[in-house]
Amino acid sequence: MSNLLLVEDETRMREVIKMLLSDLPLNIFEACDGAEALDIFNSETIQMVITDLKLPKIGGMDVLKQIKDVKPEVPVIVITAFGSIDNAVEAIHQGAFDYVTKPFTEDKLRSCVKKAMEISRLTSEVQYLRREIEGKYAFNNIVGNSCEICEILRLAGEVSHRDTTVLITGESGTGKELLSRATHINSARSKRPFLPVNCAAIPAPLLEAELFGHEKGAFTGAHQLKKGKFELAAGGTLFLDEIGDMQLDVQAKFLRVLESKSIERLGGHRTIATDVRIIAATNKDLEKMVSEGKFREDLYYRISVFPIRIPPLRERRDDIPLLSQYFINEFSTTFGRRPPIMSDRVMEMLYNHPWKGNIRELRNVLERAMILTKGDQITARHVILHESHGKPLGELNLDQIVELLIREHRIGLEDMEKKYIQYAMEISSNNVSKAARLLGLSRATLRYRLDKM
Ligand SMILES: Nc1ncnc2c1ncn2[C@@H]1O[C@H](COP(=O)(O)OP(=O)(O)OP(=O)(O)O)[C@@H](O)[C@H]1O
Ligand SMILES: [Mg+2]
Numbered sequence: 001m002s003n004l005l006l007v008e009d010e011t012r013m014r015e016v017i018k019m020l021l022s023d024l025p026l027n028i029f030e031a032c033d034g035a036e037a038l039d040i041f042n043s044e045t046i047q048m049v050i051t052d053l054k055l056p057k058i059g060g061m062d063v064l065k066q067i068k069d070v071k072p073e074v075p076v077i078v079i080t081a082f083g084s085i086d087n088a089v090e091a092i093h094q095g096a097f098d099y100v101t102k103p104f105t106e107d108k109l110r111s112c113v114k115k116a117m118e119i120s121r122l123t124s125e126v127q128y129l130r131r132e133i134e135g136k137y138a139f140n141n142i143v144g145n146s147c148e149i150c151e152i153l154r155l156a157g158e159v160s161h162r163d164t165t166v167l168i169t170g171e172s173g174t175g176k177e178l179l180s181r182a183t184h185i186n187s188a189r190s191k192r193p194f195l196p197v198n199c200a201a202i203p204a205p206l207l208e209a210e211l212f213g214h215e216k217g218a219f220t221g222a223h224q225l226k227k228g229k230f231e232l233a234a235g236g237t238l239f240l241d242e243i244g245d246m247q248l249d250v251q252a253k254f255l256r257v258l259e260s261k262s263i264e265r266l267g268g269h270r271t272i273a274t275d276v277r278i279i280a281a282t283n284k285d286l287e288k289m290v291s292e293g294k295f296r297e298d299l300y301y302r303i304s305v306f307p308i309r310i311p312p313l314r315e316r317r318d319d320i321p322l323l324s325q326y327f328i329n330e331f332s333t334t335f336g337r338r339p340p341i342m343s344d345r346v347m348e349m350l351y352n353h354p355w356k357g358n359i360r361e362l363r364n365v366l367e368r369a370m371i372l373t374k375g376d377q378i379t380a381r382h383v384i385l386h387e388s389h390g391k392p393l394g395e396l397n398l399d400q401i402v403e404l405l406i407r408e409h410r411i412g413l414e415d416m417e418k419k420y421i422q423y424a425m426e427i428s429s430n431n432v433s434k435a436a437r438l439l440g441l442s443r444a445t446l447r448y449r450l451d452k453m
Helices: 011-020 034-043 060-070 085-093 106-137 147-160 176-185 204-212 248-260 286-291 297-303 317-335 344-352 358-372 398-408 413-427 432-439 443-452
Strands: 002-007 026-031 048-052 076-081 098-102 166-169 194-198 237-241 277-282 306-309
Touching: 002 011, 002 034, 002 106, 011 026, 011 106, 026 034, 034 048, 034 060, 048 060, 048 106, 060 076, 060 085, 076 085, 076 106, 085 098, 098 106, 106 176, 147 176, 147 306, 166 176, 176 194, 176 237, 176 277, 194 204, 204 248, 248 297, 286 297, 317 344, 317 358, 344 358, 413 432, 413 443, 432 443
Parallel strands: 002 026, 002 048, 048 076, 076 098, 166 277, 166 306, 194 237, 237 277
Antiparallel strands: none
């Protein structure tokens, strides 16, 4: 049901309109003059308005203006008298959605109202999605309580409302994209687009077309004019992800655009002014690339005005408990269950893991653990930590596994033996003979060790 406000001083006319719209899902509020209309508009959640222009007290044009001042997104249909086309033009100029001329046909009124209902539905959907996105990418969704993350949030908070170019560096999975989105959401540009371009995923010639656009016929296959991301992001933020992978010739063009604040589409001669804020990100060492001649020095200085480095997770292990709890809560909500508790052993494993894939890896490990956990406790059995020597655990040989256990997990011999026996017992449902077979021991030896434990 949508709430419609119908403003009309003639009772008979109101009745006719109500009858014509009676089968639409509308809840109709009625007002017989402009003052009453504004009272209702300000006290109820009105999604659309139909107003006559000729009204006692406050005229329809003023009602329209005041509504547009407060809630420009609400569609207003005006009813004008036959022959007063000037009024209709003026109303459209003031932001009216459409107009109908008295006497109107049933079809005209109904199609106009249906269109307005659709617009109003889409508008509220957009508002809802925008709130969702803003919530998801606000700074308070960047979790962590280490000194490092607090300092990053302070820096990002300071720079967000300026138009300064920001360069975010950090290993894969450290949260570079999350931080850029939050920076955009907290800037004055938040109502305009945030457009990501992945410089690594697009081959050089296409990347130019993607960034700067092209005219029709600029090259074979350019069947029609295409605006580039610089134009599409107007008023907003362009997020250049993996900027370290941008080819040198594209770098040169990009630098010119940054300096002149204008672009030319490929195959075009017209200069188009740009209005975008640039946030760039990379997991490469740009300074090293500069010294190797792989990244332009002048471009580097231009984009590194405000660098923010996100350290890898292993350099801010203090964030691990909070992040883990955050992801467990997140997946519990998704799976619709009570958040399980992490055993101390799990906490210790998570704390000590090298996290080469950083927060993305932690999130994945916990998602898997949540799927494997049936009860209300996540135990070591549920936590599968891959990646060591850059390889999945299944591909390591015994020596590498021993090295991993001793060096990375710091597990001593006694603990190891205990774990080995516990695990064998667990998967043999506490049948000592079965467990002994698995461990290559006699039943008596296992019994003895179990007693010792
Ligand atoms: N501080 C954090 N709090 C909560 N979630 C985080 C945090 N940092 C990263 N994440 C989550 O980790 C995942 C990886 O983050 P993101 O994609 O921003 O990393 P990235 O640095 O851009 O990685 P890549 O270099 O691989 O593109 C995302 O799911 C993101 O939401
Ligand atoms: Mg990324």
